[in-house]
Amino acid sequence: MGKYKNFLPAALAALAVLLYAFTFVVQEYEVAIKLRLGQIVGDDYRPGLHFKVPVLNNIKVFDRRIQTLDSQPERFLTIEKKDVIVDSFTKWRISNAAQFFRSTSGNVARTSRLLSERVNTSLRDEFGKRTIQEVVSDDRLALMALLTKEVNENAGDLGIEVVDVRVKKIDLPPEVSESVYQRMRAERERVARDLRAQGGEAAERIRADADRQRTVIVAEAYRESEQTRGEGDAKASQIYASAFDQDREFYAFFRSLSSYRSALGQDHDVMVLQPDSEFFRFFGDPAGQ
DSSP, rough: OOHHHHHHHHHHHHHHHHHHHEEEOTTTTEEEEEEEETTTOOOOSSSEEOOOOTEEEEEEEOSSSEEEOOOOOEEEEEEEHHHHHHHEEEEEEESOOOHHHHHHHHHHHHHHHHHHHHHHHHHHHHHHOOHHHHSSSSSHHHHOOOOOOOHHHHTTTEEEEEEEEEEEEEOOOOOHHHHHHHHHHHHHHHHHHHHHHHHHHHHHHHHHHHHHHHHHHHHHHHHHHHHHHHHHHHHHHHHHHHHHHHHHHHHHHHHHHHHHHHHHHSSTOOOOOOOOOOGHHHOOOOOOO
């Protein structure tokens, strides 16, 4: 019994080696295919432990998580025959492990190259149907959805599923950018001139209306002032007439004194009159007789 115990570790080690040689494990994020002498004999393996025949079978395991293809910026022509530089990326994952192996030998670099060609073809076709304004406007979302559908259909022979195609940036080449900026500047300057002209026209209308209102207000004020002055003169005349009627002699004397004050109130005034002139009638007789 004791000598069997000495062989137990060796037996367990041999069993572990056999188990390792005759089994393989597929993780949750993996897909696998089984090859027999280079031919695919199995590709539908769920995550877990599976069996194989050593030497006779070869196992290929691939990552089935979503991969990212970040393409180099490419130049495309729009329907206006204008160049645009498009920077895009593509999200994809393996959908058919057997087809993926047949088409690309399981080489991710080769898959990226083949997929990039299909993406560029779809971008070239779709940009060739649109103007620059359309590809940078709200239609851009619909464009990316259409690109995703087209590339997914074209990449079916690679055994992959294209989850999303996104355009990160659309630039104009330097030689085109300058001409576009010049046109934009000219357009903005034209709009600015139109706005200034409209503002000048509005200012002239406001100024003319203000001048008209000022003229009307001044005329109304002058009319009212003349009317008030006339009413005041009439009232004064009425008062003078009433006062004159109350004492005609005093009124005549008061008017004469006012005339003397006005005529003789300044220095060096000289008047040449007859001594018996009507102007001096109150100098000889207080009664003015």
